[in-house]
Amino acid sequence: MAFSIKQASDRLGCPAHTIRYYEKEGLLPYIKRDKHGNRLFEQDHLDWIRLMTCFRATGMKVSLLKQMVNLALDGDSTIPQRKSILNQYKEDLYRRQSELAEALDAVNNKLSIYEDIEMGRARSESEWLSQMENQQHIRTDREG
Numbered sequence: 001m002a003f004s005i006k007q008a009s010d011r012l013g014c015p016a017h018t019i020r021y022y023e024k025e026g027l028l029p030y031i032k033r034d035k036h037g038n039r040l041f042e043q044d045h046l047d048w049i050r051l052m053t054c055f056r057a058t059g060m061k062v063s064l065l066k067q068m069v070n071l072a073l074d075g076d077s078t079i080p081q082r083k084s085i086l087n088q089y090k091e092d093l094y095r096r097q098s099e100l101a102e103a104l105d106a107v108n109n110k111l112s113i114y115e116d117i118e119m120g121r122a123r124s125e126s127e128w129l130s131q132m133e134n135q136q137h138i139r140t141d142r143e144g
Helices: 005-012 016-024 043-057 062-073 076-118 125-143
Strands: none
Touching: 005 016, 005 043, 016 043, 043 062, 062 076, 076 125
């Protein structure tokens, strides 16, 4: 069963302009068109777009996706290259995941501090910053 771009967009929850962009960039090879020039998508295309959308959500660059598509078009002999690319990308995702987990911990810690300040269990952050500023002035005066 063939789908129009609107149907594909609705099924994927992906804007039609994104699908058009993917095709323009060469990420959707072999999209057929009807007699009026409208794109016709098969389920395999939708699965491929869903995968690319997932990769893009991780921050994968279109150029890397294009490289993967071009290698796929060259046949199964390029599977080792594609695996290598994805393994490198996976390592980058793990690194970024670790950085995000650390940043999330910092945000949660700061929210806890704000909760303590609001409940009167800790001094205000502005007092703490003023104290830091005063200490900086004392050091500057001693050094000068």
